[in-house]
Amino acid sequence: MSDSKAIFLKDAAVNAADGDQRAFIRKALGGYYVNRDLQKARYRDWERARDAASLAKWSAVNDLAAVLEQFVANFERNGGVVHWARDAAEARDIILKIAADNQAKAIVKSKCMTSEEIHLNDALEKAGYGVVESDLGEFIQQLRGEAPYHFVFPCMHVKREAISELFTKHLGTAPTDSPEELTMIARRHLRQLYVDADIGITGANFLVAETGQISITENEGNARLTAALPRIHVALSGIEKVVRHLDDLSVLLPMLATAGAGQPMTCYNTLYSGPRKEGECDGPEQFHLVLLDNSRTRLLADPEQRDALHCIRCGACLNVCPIFKNIGGLAYGTTYQGPIGSVITPHLRGLKQWNHLSGASSLCGACTDACPVRIDLHHHLLHNRRNAAKEAPTLFDRVFHHGFNFVIKRPWLFAAGGRIFRATLPLLQKLPLPYMGAWMKTRDLPEAPARSFRDQWKNPDA
Amino acid sequence: MPDARSDIFARIREALKVKAPRPHLKGEPVAGKTSAAAKPWLPDGGESAEASLAILAEQLAKLKAMLIRVPDHASAAKAVAELAAAKNWKKVAYHGHPLLRPVAAALPCEAWEADASFEKQRLEGCDAGLTTCESIVAQLGAILVSSASSGGRALSILPHAHVVVAEAAQVVPDLGSALALAKARHGDQMPSMLSFITGPSRTGDIERILVLGAHGPKELYLVLVG
Structure with a gap:
C-alpha cells in the first residue's frame, strides 16, 4: 500500500465517522445549492451553454502548441515576460530568481492553486521572504498551517470560533463570533501589506491567445490589489489555461461563477x-x-482523458460529490480535491501512488452532471482503475479477476459455485471474516436465498 | 539540454499526435463567435435598450449595488454630492476625466485627482473613488472599468466606496457585446487592465456566510445619466 493511500484510508475513516463535521459541511453548502439553481434558471439553455463552454476549451487544448504560441507572442508584444517551467522545481527557481534580482522583501499573494501545486510558499519562506496570502480563506489556512480544504472554498470546514481564536493568537484581536467582524479584521490587517509589498503573485484563470491577456476571477478584490500596488506582478499558470478568443470568455466567465459559487x-x-x-x-x-x-503534457498525451485539461477549477464537482462531503477535502492529500483531483492527481503524481483515489467515488455521476465544461469525470475514474490494473495488477486483481473470468465462462461451474456458496453461507455468517477487512466492519452477510436467480428465472412458478 | 520552452512544445506536439474526439455540439461554431452561438442559451440581456435597463436594475439590486438614475450631468453632480454628505465622506479620489471634474468640484469634501499625482498611501486613506467606465453589462449587472477609463488600477478597488458615473448609452446587453466593444475601441492597444466589477467586493470564506467589503469597496454606486 502506498503511503498516500494509508493516510487517505485513515483520514477518510475518521472524517466519515464525524457526524458533527459532516453536518457542518452540508449546512455550509446549503446556500450554494439554492443560489446555483437560481442562477442556472436564468440561463435559457444551461445544457447547450455547457456544450459551448466545453467546445471553447476543447478547441484550444487540442491545438495547444499553436494557441500557446499565439498567446505568448501577444503577451510579449504587450510588454510582459514569459518564463517556462517543465516542473515544480523550475517554477520555484524562476520566481525565486525574480525576487532576488529585484531585491524584494515582502511578497503578497492572491489565491493561486498552481502555487500550492509547486509548494511556492515554503520555498519563498525558506529563502527569507515574507509571504502573505491575501484571499481570506487562504490567509486563514496559512495561519493554521494547513493546506486548503477545497480549492475554491479553502477554509469552509473551519468554524467561526476557531477563526476568532486564530486571529486572537496571531493578530492580537478581541474574540468575536461575527463573520463580518472577522472579515474586517483580516481586511484591516492586510491593507498595509498590499501597499508595502514589492511583489504581487497571482494565478490566472484563462490566458487569451487572441489578445495576450490573462484573466483572473475573484470575489474579494485581493487579486486586483495584488496586481495594482506592488512594483512587480508575477502570475503563475498551467499551460492548459489558454483559450483562443476573448469572446470565449463571454460563456466561460459567467458559467465559472454560476457552477462554482452560484x-x-x-x-x-x-x-x-x-x-x-x-x-x-x-x-x-x-x-x-x-x-x-x-x-x-502527460495528461494531454492520453486522448481518452484529455478533456480533464478543460477544467476551469470552478469546484462544482466537489460541491456535489457525496465522497467529498463525507470525507472532507484534507483527506485527499492532493492540491486538487474531489472528483477532478481524483482524476488528474494520478496523472500529475503517478498512478501507482494515487490510484486509490479512483475508488473514492460512488460512480453516481453527480460530478459529471455538474461540470460546466462537460468533463466525463466519473468515467475517467473507471479509466484510471482500468489503467492501474493493466499497469501493475495487484494480487487481488490477478487472482480474483482471472478466477472470475474463468468461472463466468463456464455456466456449470458458476452454478455449482452458487450451490456451494448458498449451502455454506450460514456457516460463513458465524465465522469472523478478517480478510474482508473494512467491508465487514459496517455490514452483515445477507441471508442465502433458497434458489439461485438463474433457477428462479427459468421456473418462476416453481 | 534543450531549454524548457522547446522541451514543453516538443512534449505538446508529441502528445497531440493522437486526436481526441470533438465534444457534442449541434451546429457548427464560428471561430471567435462563441457568444453569437451561445447567445440564445445564456441569461437574457434584453433585446431593446429599455429591456436591458430593466434587467440591469434587477441585477444590481440582487448584487447589493446601488443604482442612481439621473436625467443629466448636473443632476449627477448633485446626486454624488448628496451621497458624499449622507455618507460623511471626508476625502474622495477621482479620475481626471472631463465628465468627472464638475462632479468632483461639486463635492462637499476634499476631492483629489488621483491619476494626476498618484500616491498609493494617500489613496488608501480616501473614503471613495470616483470613476467613469467602459461599458455596463445588463445581463450580469457588471461594470467594465479599465486602467484607461478609471484612473488606473487602484482607484476603483482601494477606497472603501466606488462611485461610477456613466451614461445610459453605455449599457450593452451582454458580456459578448462588452468584450467586442472593448476590442473595437482599443484594438491591439488594450489598457493594461480591464476589470468587470459585479457588485461590491464580497467573501463567503467564513462558514459560507456572505460578507460585503472583503478587500475591495464595501459599497458600489452606479450613477446613470439619461
Whole structure:
C-alpha cells in the first residue's frame, strides 16, 4: 500500500465517522445549492451553454502548441515576460530568481492553486521572504498551517470560533463570533501589506491567445490589489489555461461563477495585458508570467482523458460529490480535491501512488452532471482503475479477476459455485471474516436465498 | 539540454499526435463567435435598450449595488454630492476625466485627482473613488472599468466606496457585446487592465456566510445619466 493511500484510508475513516463535521459541511453548502439553481434558471439553455463552454476549451487544448504560441507572442508584444517551467522545481527557481534580482522583501499573494501545486510558499519562506496570502480563506489556512480544504472554498470546514481564536493568537484581536467582524479584521490587517509589498503573485484563470491577456476571477478584490500596488506582478499558470478568443470568455466567465459559487459573475473578472503602460498612473513596472507543465503534457498525451485539461477549477464537482462531503477535502492529500483531483492527481503524481483515489467515488455521476465544461469525470475514474490494473495488477486483481473470468465462462461451474456458496453461507455468517477487512466492519452477510436467480428465472412458478 | 520552452512544445506536439474526439455540439461554431452561438442559451440581456435597463436594475439590486438614475450631468453632480454628505465622506479620489471634474468640484469634501499625482498611501486613506467606465453589462449587472477609463488600477478597488458615473448609452446587453466593444475601441492597444466589477467586493470564506467589503469597496454606486 502506498503511503498516500494509508493516510487517505485513515483520514477518510475518521472524517466519515464525524457526524458533527459532516453536518457542518452540508449546512455550509446549503446556500450554494439554492443560489446555483437560481442562477442556472436564468440561463435559457444551461445544457447547450455547457456544450459551448466545453467546445471553447476543447478547441484550444487540442491545438495547444499553436494557441500557446499565439498567446505568448501577444503577451510579449504587450510588454510582459514569459518564463517556462517543465516542473515544480523550475517554477520555484524562476520566481525565486525574480525576487532576488529585484531585491524584494515582502511578497503578497492572491489565491493561486498552481502555487500550492509547486509548494511556492515554503520555498519563498525558506529563502527569507515574507509571504502573505491575501484571499481570506487562504490567509486563514496559512495561519493554521494547513493546506486548503477545497480549492475554491479553502477554509469552509473551519468554524467561526476557531477563526476568532486564530486571529486572537496571531493578530492580537478581541474574540468575536461575527463573520463580518472577522472579515474586517483580516481586511484591516492586510491593507498595509498590499501597499508595502514589492511583489504581487497571482494565478490566472484563462490566458487569451487572441489578445495576450490573462484573466483572473475573484470575489474579494485581493487579486486586483495584488496586481495594482506592488512594483512587480508575477502570475503563475498551467499551460492548459489558454483559450483562443476573448469572446470565449463571454460563456466561460459567467458559467465559472454560476457552477462554482452560484453567482451570475464573480465580483471581479480582470484582464491584464502587461505592466503599466505609458500614460497610466499606476500598476507594476514588470509583469512576469510563469507557464508550468508539471505533467500536464502527460495528461494531454492520453486522448481518452484529455478533456480533464478543460477544467476551469470552478469546484462544482466537489460541491456535489457525496465522497467529498463525507470525507472532507484534507483527506485527499492532493492540491486538487474531489472528483477532478481524483482524476488528474494520478496523472500529475503517478498512478501507482494515487490510484486509490479512483475508488473514492460512488460512480453516481453527480460530478459529471455538474461540470460546466462537460468533463466525463466519473468515467475517467473507471479509466484510471482500468489503467492501474493493466499497469501493475495487484494480487487481488490477478487472482480474483482471472478466477472470475474463468468461472463466468463456464455456466456449470458458476452454478455449482452458487450451490456451494448458498449451502455454506450460514456457516460463513458465524465465522469472523478478517480478510474482508473494512467491508465487514459496517455490514452483515445477507441471508442465502433458497434458489439461485438463474433457477428462479427459468421456473418462476416453481 | 534543450531549454524548457522547446522541451514543453516538443512534449505538446508529441502528445497531440493522437486526436481526441470533438465534444457534442449541434451546429457548427464560428471561430471567435462563441457568444453569437451561445447567445440564445445564456441569461437574457434584453433585446431593446429599455429591456436591458430593466434587467440591469434587477441585477444590481440582487448584487447589493446601488443604482442612481439621473436625467443629466448636473443632476449627477448633485446626486454624488448628496451621497458624499449622507455618507460623511471626508476625502474622495477621482479620475481626471472631463465628465468627472464638475462632479468632483461639486463635492462637499476634499476631492483629489488621483491619476494626476498618484500616491498609493494617500489613496488608501480616501473614503471613495470616483470613476467613469467602459461599458455596463445588463445581463450580469457588471461594470467594465479599465486602467484607461478609471484612473488606473487602484482607484476603483482601494477606497472603501466606488462611485461610477456613466451614461445610459453605455449599457450593452451582454458580456459578448462588452468584450467586442472593448476590442473595437482599443484594438491591439488594450489598457493594461480591464476589470468587470459585479457588485461590491464580497467573501463567503467564513462558514459560507456572505460578507460585503472583503478587500475591495464595501459599497458600489452606479450613477446613470439619461
